[in-house]
Amino acid sequence: xxxxxxxxxxxxxxxxxxxxxxxxxxxxxxxxxxxxxxxxxxxxxxxxxxxxxxxxxxxxxxxxxxxxxxxxxxxxxxxxxxxxxxxxxxxxxxxxxxxxxxxxxxxxxxxxxxxxxxxxxxxxxxxxxxxxxxxxxxxxxxxxxxxxxxxxxxxxxxxxxxxxxxxxxxxxxxxxxxxxxxxxxxxxxxxxxxxxxxxxxxxxxxxxx
Amino acid sequence: xxxxxxxxxxxxxxxxxxxxxxxxxxxxxxxxxxxxxxxxxxxxxxxxxxxxxxxxxxxxxxxxxxxxxxxxxxxxxxxxxxxxxxxxxxxxxxxxxxxxxxxxxxxxxxxxxxxxxxxxxxxxxxxxxxxxxxxxxxxxxxxxxxxxxxxxxxxxxxxxxxxxxxxxxxxxxxxxxxxxxxxxxxxxxxxxxxxxxxxxxxxxxxxxxxxxxxxxxxxxxxxxxxxxxxxxxxxxxxxxxxxxxxxxxxxxxxxxxxxxxxxxxxxxxxxxxxxxxxxxxxxxxxxxxxxxxxxxxxxxxxxxxxxxxxxxxxxxxxxxxxxxxxxxxxxxxxxxxxxxxxxxxxxxxxxxxxxxxxxxxxxxxxxxxxxx
Numbered sequence: 001x002x003x004x005x006x007x008x009x010x011x012x013x014x015x016x017x018x019x020x021x022x023x024x025x026x027x028x029x030x031x032x033x034x035x036x037x038x039x040x041x042x043x044x045x046x047x048x049x050x051x052x053x054x055x056x057x058x059x060x061x062x063x064x065x066x067x068x069x070x071x072x073x074x075x076x077x078x079x080x081x082x083x084x085x086x087x088x089x090x091x092x093x094x095x096x097x098x099x100x101x102x103x104x105x106x107x108x109x110x111x112x113x114x115x116x117x118x119x120x121x122x123x124x125x126x127x128x129x130x131x132x133x134x135x136x137x138x139x140x141x142x143x144x145x146x147x148x149x150x151x152x153x154x155x156x157x158x159x160x161x162x163x164x165x166x167x168x169x170x171x172x173x174x175x176x177x178x179x180x181x182x183x184x185x186x187x188x189x190x191x192x193x194x195x196x197x198x199x200x201x202x203x204x205x206x207x208x209x
Numbered sequence: 210x211x212x213x214x215x216x217x218x219x220x221x222x223x224x225x226x227x228x229x230x231x232x233x234x235x236x237x238x239x240x241x242x243x244x245x246x247x248x249x250x251x252x253x254x255x256x257x258x259x260x261x262x263x264x265x266x267x268x269x270x271x272x273x274x275x276x277x278x279x280x281x282x283x284x285x286x287x288x289x290x291x292x293x294x295x296x297x298x299x300x301x302x303x304x305x306x307x308x309x310x311x312x313x314x315x316x317x318x319x320x321x322x323x324x325x326x327x328x329x330x331x332x333x334x335x336x337x338x339x340x341x342x343x344x345x346x347x348x349x350x351x352x353x354x355x356x357x358x359x360x361x362x363x364x365x366x367x368x369x370x371x372x373x374x375x376x377x378x379x380x381x382x383x384x385x386x387x388x389x390x391x392x393x394x395x396x397x398x399x400x401x402x403x404x405x406x407x408x409x410x411x412x413x414x415x416x417x418x419x420x421x422x423x424x425x426x427x428x429x430x431x432x433x434x435x436x437x438x439x440x441x442x443x444x445x446x447x448x449x450x451x452x453x454x455x456x457x458x459x460x461x462x463x464x465x466x467x468x469x470x471x472x473x474x475x476x477x478x479x480x481x482x483x484x485x486x487x488x489x490x491x492x493x494x495x496x497x498x499x500x501x502x503x504x505x506x507x508x509x510x511x512x513x514x515x516x517x518x519x520x521x522x523x524x525x526x527x528x529x530x531x532x533x534x535x536x537x538x539x540x541x542x543x544x545x546x547x548x549x550x551x552x553x554x555x556x557x558x559x560x561x562x563x564x565x566x567x568x569x570x571x572x573x574x575x576x577x578x579x580x581x
Contacts, residue, residue: 030453049456071265072449
């Protein structure tokens with residue numbers, strides 16, 4: 001005889017404290033559906049990697065991530081739960097929202113890096129002195145008098161972002177948490193500059209009356 | 210008894226059992242116009258939508274069949290094409306359905322030889338059909354399907370893929386794969402046996418294998434297996450959980466592989482160890498012990514697994530897949546297929562390791578005493 005359904009850690013019943021909201025039989029924390037009655041389950045507190053069925057590692061296979069997200073989101077499309085009543089439709093909507101949030105965090109290297117630090121319980125220290133080159137870029141932006149000055153700042157910041165993300169990933173792979181933390185703060189600074197470039201440029205190109 | 214033969218068939222998920230049982234308590238032919246028929250039709254169409262979502266197509270692109278074998282045979286008898294190319298490691302249902310087909314070699318790592326494919330298709334005289342499985346049922350090795358499709362499409366050929374062993378183990382997207390035909394089977398994803406599906410691109414030639422009524426939009430004659438189809442639809446929905454389980458399965462499979470290699474050293478040969486493989490399958494040969502002996506001994510020890518494809522009427526024979534990969538009978542005849550799935554527990558893996566260890570030590574002792 002087969003074992004009682006899904007006593008494994010993944011799809012079936014791992015956590016005897018959790019029960020299907022409909023049939024009240026045990027379900028796994030990770031299960032999208034109750035394996036006893038087939039009903040969609042509420043969103044549970046699992047990590048973003050588990051939600052998308054990805055290996056828990058900083059270097060994720062981006063193509064696989066895209067495919068997993070596409071396949072899972074098709075299953076969770078609330079339109080497919082129209083005839084199943086408000087309860088199931090609501091859970092499907094929430095599950096899809098949670099899946100999308102997890103996907104967006106894992107897809108973007110910066111957000112994934114921040115999440116990876118949190119997952120490894122590393123404190124995100126903010127009180128680190130701003131790097132001179134970031135101060136310089138900020139100064140260049142503040143003193144910009146022409147749109148082309150803004151473009152130059154944006155180009156430099158963009159290049160620094162690319163390098164910074166590579167540095168961040170390298171630091172996370174090597175579990176150099178301090179370096180990763182510093183890289184993240186620098187990337188935050190660059191992101192903020194890139195955001196401000198747009199508003200400064202808009203101000204400089206606005207018609208003057 | 211530990212069940213580690215999911216590539217042969219997966220245990221039916223309880224929710225599927227409930228759905229099938231409930232369907233069997235109702236009656237109604239989906240082709241009937243009265244209320245009973247209309248209700249049956251509604252359930253069939255709901256299941257069709259679930260299978261369609263599973264592979265990312267419109268419901269009208271899903272044709273329910275009586276098995277994966279029937280779906281494969283339908284492809285080869287559709288249209289007017291008479292030139293077929295398949296890999297040498299396809300399932301018997303593809304090889305037997307294309308007896309005159311040209312078999313394309315695989316490399317030592319178990320993947321389709323793309324150079325050979327390009328040469329063959331370049332010199333093809335007429336439009337032909339290429340059939341490449343997505344994942345091999347014996348080794349779990351993932352085939353370079355998208356590259357094969359790209360080559361085939363360069364020369365204007367049709368492409369079919371038997372994706373039965375990929376379902377629930379890899380995310381499937383019909384459009385992304387670029388194939389024209391795709392085969393699925395319910396019982397490999399925790400659905401009932403006796404129901405499969407052929408997924409088709411719109412406007413490709415397809416004709417019913419059986420002669421009869423106009424079911425499935427004239428593409429598959431015969432009254433639909435309503436309970437089976439409802440079970441398939443349910444299993445297709447639940448397969449989302451299988452996709453989320455892949456990392457856990459991989460951990461268990463890798464532990465099993467490492468421990469068996471630790472036990473037997475060079476006497477254990479892992480097939481496709483360095484090839485891309487699905488997470489649930491381990492193909493491993495134990496030197497000097499025939500597959501048949503291993504399967505029987507492990508069965509007695511309480512572990513159910515197989516020596517390869519389970520579709521050969523229980524026959525245990527040297528694998529055509531391993532021979533195509535270049536293995537001689539001393540390996541091909543000693544290989545086991547261990548396949549995990551939705552209900553595999555870590556304790557099952559521990560049990561299997563111990564049973565395999567015991568078998569290995571016994572056979573070593575016997576061989577040593579014979580040699581002495």
